[in-house]
Amino acid sequence: MNIVVAMKQIPDLQQIRIRNRQPVFEDVPLTIGLIDKNALEAAVQIKEQLDAQVTVLSAGDENLEDTIKEALAAGADQAYLVMDDALNGTESSIIAEVLAAALRQMEDKPDLILFGEGSGDNYSGQTGSRVAALLDLPQVGYASSIVIDGGKAAVTRSLEDCEEVVEVALPAVITVISGINEPRIASVSQILKAGRKPRETVELDELNIKPGDSAIDTLSNLAPEMERKRITVKSVDELIQALSSEALIGR
């Protein structure tokens, strides 16, 4: 069984500073989205039970070779990387075309394609759905459990007000929620081995596609203005007094 996990290279959000309401990306290291790591862990857990090969698929700039080591250390067998400077942080409709083209080119046809339910930075949740549409595959979103049974997957999906248990024939696209598992921390020996795992690197023009223009224009992207009082109170009594004066308590 071939499992492909799509992962996105993003700036480490913890390290983005805000200056004059503008995000500052200088010296911010690149990392992999958090929910993407849950998708990888789900794949590795399936591999531990079945005979499966786990391939990490990602598209981004040349830093990807380094960024993806973490995924190889955490249990992926190999990586398939589409590298182009234009691909970092580009819009979902373009990335979906690139990923779909890469999936079509893979020699070992994927049986299961996993995504996080949203990327760590933009969290638009479009890419998995778009890739499923491009490849004309069934999809199941927001998985909290995946059980592979022959050519099918039994998936529990977590919605706001209920859980749905569904059955889908493979190949399929499944997106996972962060609650599906606790991603493992790679051991030192796994980290050392990661460097030797196979990596296939392709350039954008090798995929024989011409991605369209971005469908989205960003007019501004600023930190929200916080108009907060920022009053330090010295005691619980003082706090109660302040909240009472605003009629927030004791009504």
Place this chain on the structure above:
Amino acid sequence: MTAILIYSDHDGFALELLTAAREMGAEQVRAVTINNDDQAKVLADAGASVLKINNDSMVLADIAATAAAVAQAAEKAGADTILLSSNRRGKELAGRLAQLIGAGCLTDVSSFKYEDGQIKCQRNALGGATVAVQIIKTAKKVIAFMPRSFEAASGSGGSIEEFAADIPAPAVKLVEVKQKSGDNVDIEAAEALVAVGQGLKDADQLPMIEALAKKLGGEVACTKPVATDKKWLSEERIIGLSGKKCKPRLAVLLGISGQVQFTVGIRDAKTIVSINTDENASINTMADYVLVADLHQAVADLNAKL
């Protein structure tokens, strides 16, 4: 603007989309419903002209089928802009539908301005650190709005027309629907929230947090690790980027450091109180009132005095 089509699996969110579509200046708002006669009536009563699809072979869990149905309804309605709700079903649908009809798409949109013939959408970016204003450049557009971003519409003069969509063979089989176990709390609707973070020592302290929430007329909420790692509270109570976005009148934040993945879910609260032992915690920069104190002692005092 010509016709706009709206769709949500959720009746209340569909009424909110009707409001959004009217604010966009649509000459005509069309709605599509799938196997939901009640919703068709609710929307028609509020003034929408509804395309009603009833098809026994369809399940909403099959997103490819839902996308095909909504795409055909849009064509029938002559709508190049489709508004969806950004709940999980809606968000999952958004990408598939957009790809199917060649549309640009924005999800989790919290508000918009219609200016110079453009729908300028506002949504969180960079994990919530920033708020982006974006437009969709393609002629066809799919926009998914966060639930509760608009008032529910009212009106009259709508209509219902049966519509037979050509649906692909089902690829996803619904086996079982389980109600979520126990916790039916709706923290997004709460007037007051008492939210705990990793500063809370252990689960034994939760009763006094609940007592405080009750005194304030609100609910207990939490940061993500408290629910997903420690499992002290249900995931229904998570505030943040991948949890709930709340706008209570009063938010009391206890032992929370203030990572942006959390603050994005509470920064629209009217008044924020932070109680934390760390006077330099970043949460304090976005609070109206800061009390540097041990949260356990402070909560005990508050409970005694309120």
